[in-house]
Amino acid sequence: MSNIIRSGTSIIPAVIITFFLFLGMYWLVTSSTHDKIDDDDQISIDFSPVKVDEEINQKQRRIPKKPPPPKDPPPPPKMKVQQNQQVVNNMPTPTVPALDLGVGGDGPFLGGMGAGVDMGQDGGIIPIVTIQPNYPRKAQIAKIEGWVEIGFTITETGTVINPKVVKSKPARIFDREAIRAILKYKFKPKIVDGVAKTQYTTQTIEFALAED
Structure with a gap:
């Protein structure tokens, strides 16, 4: 128990x-x-698609306004154009001794035409523009006189090309000034059957001092 x-x-x-x-x-x-x-x-998983609000910023393109048409430009200032002769007269005049061209043998002057001159149907060589040569300073001080014969070609337009000294007296004293002057000459072109032609000629330039 x-x-x-x-x-x-x-x-x-x-x-x-x-x-x-x-x-x-x-x-x-x-x-x-x-x-x-x-x-x-408490845990919830949602696999449904999510809607996302997207704001699309669209830039609005504005057509640029056409610029206003340009105003008429102001008229150009008026310029007074003087005649060539007046312009030349207003230019300063270089100091050059007083020389006479082809008068009584005083100062440089042109002699006659030499070989190659065509005195045919058009009357031969006719100078249109002639330039007075400068008298060399040294020759003037030394009172030297002389002459230079130059050969050259007259083109179809009447200008002078290829000048060369043929003869000179005294030698080389007046050559440079004579060539400078002849290059500025202009002649009436030689015409053959209505067509301008080149031609060769010679020209004598004389240098003489004025008589006291």
Whole structure:
């Protein structure tokens, strides 16, 4: 009998402990399951496409206005153009000794035409423009006189090309000024059957001092 009482006394606490253990385990399981359900309720995954509102900024292009037509430009200032003769007269005159051209042997003057002159149907060589040569300063101071014979070609337009000294006396003193002058001459072109032709001729330029 005593053994039975001892066994019952030991079983009752074990049953109580076992009951509370099961109760605790049940509570733990229930609590974790409830938390899991709550977590599942809170997590929501939506795989539906999301509409994104895109604002497209379109630049409006405005056609530029046409510029107004330019106003009429102001008239250019009027310039007074003087005649060539007046312009020449207003230019400073270089200091050149007084020379006479072809008058009584005083100063440089033109001699006659030499070889190559065609005195045919058009009356030969006719000078249109002649330039008075400068008297060399050294020759004037030394009172040297002389002459230069120049050969040259008259072109179809009447200008002078290829001037060369044929003879000169004294040699080389007046050559340079004579050639400078002859290059500025202009002649009436030679006409043959209505066509202008070149021709060769010579010209003598004499240099003489004025008599005191």
